[in-house]
Amino acid sequence: MLILSRVRFAFAHHTVLHDITLDVREDGINCLLGASGGGKSTLLRVTAGLLVPDEGTVHITPEDCAVVFQDPRLLPWLTVEENLALALPARLERRQRDRAVAAILEEVQLAGLQKHLPDELSGGMAQRVGLARALLRRPRFLLMDEPFAALDAITRSELQQMLLELIRRQRVTCLFVTHDINEALAIGDAIFVLRGGCVAERFDTGDSLDPRRLRERLREQLLEPPEPEKVPS
């Protein structure tokens, strides 16, 4: 499914994204893999409509997207329930709101934590609330910006499993930014290597490529020097 066509984006005079076209796998996890400063987060923000591209077209509307940021970004003065309610329509009746919040908390295994404040939650719990808030919007596209990068290995693995199940159940198309090859291999249905502001290559994990070879290939791709002139895929 084509979501971006020939997108270019620059901060002041520094071009971050060069002519990017992104054709993602629907109802699956599409990992955007790249080193720090490679424009992954910018690409995600352009897709979400949070940044306007200088050139090119975004084919999806911001209303269809929900974003999970690297830090959970829960408003510290609102309870879990109130933070989640921000993702629901303002005019929703209280009873319906409570029901929706309780259901999504159950899905992310945080049932009963409605009245807690963000500083009473662990990092992993807070990120689950962040994920729950994004899913409450019933998005077609779930855009995640290194959401598990700050978590310990065990929590990260738990959340990756949870994400896989949720994506399968809710049938959303996920764009998942990461710099971790193992994470991309663990959850990605398709992996886009972003280098020097261009999509250098796309891999589908269902392809016949043996996982070890794929890992090596990804590592080589990430380590190659950037080639901004390269025609993107």
Added chain:
Amino acid sequence: MFARIRALLTPFLALLFWQALADSGWVSAYLLPAPLTVLDTFFRLYASGKLTLHVHSSLFRVFWGFTASCLIAFLLALLVCRFRPLEELLTAPLALLRMIPPLAMVPLLILWLGIGHATQITIIVLASFFPIFLNSCAGLRRVTAAQRELANSLHLGWRRYYRYVLLPAATPSIVTGVRLAFGYSWRALIGAELIAASSGLGYLIIDAQGMQRTDEVIVGILTIGLIGWLLDQLFSWAVVRTLGRRFAELRA
């Protein structure tokens, strides 16, 4: 428990020293009446209804002046933070006004508004406007880029943005401003009542001085301090109780 006793120790020792000084006869009773005499005068003024009348008068002015000031300062802060050109237009006049002590305006205010509530309330507004205004402005600018981005990604309308993001982010600053402003306005009111009033605790003091009743002067001074302190404590208690859980900065 011990901390509470320690906190009361200094005032108790000061009282003892004061009583001893008054009893020693080194200082005349006119210049420094003994604490027990002052206590006696306090009860006498209270029983006659005079003290209640003046306290009521001062509190009435502070209540209305402070409420008006909060409203004006906060609304102006909202407008200034929303519309940049307005900020540019108001910067110079407000900077000038900020440097003028409210009491310097008393002669003009008496000319324009006479001696009475209007002058006193205006003095309170002038005294408490800036702490509230400046702290509200600082608070309203405390929303981080990340929080704004979150609000955009959630497509919050402006009403929800103000209610759930902007105003809560500004709350700790606003509360600090309001607390500071209350102290300023209480002190400025008493100052104004000393010059231009026919009632109020400031007037009680200046009237007692005219009658050479030093004990009444001291009753007035201590009542001012006590009421100011009590209201400040009440405010802090209410803030911690209502906002303390959600705002860690306000718990301290």
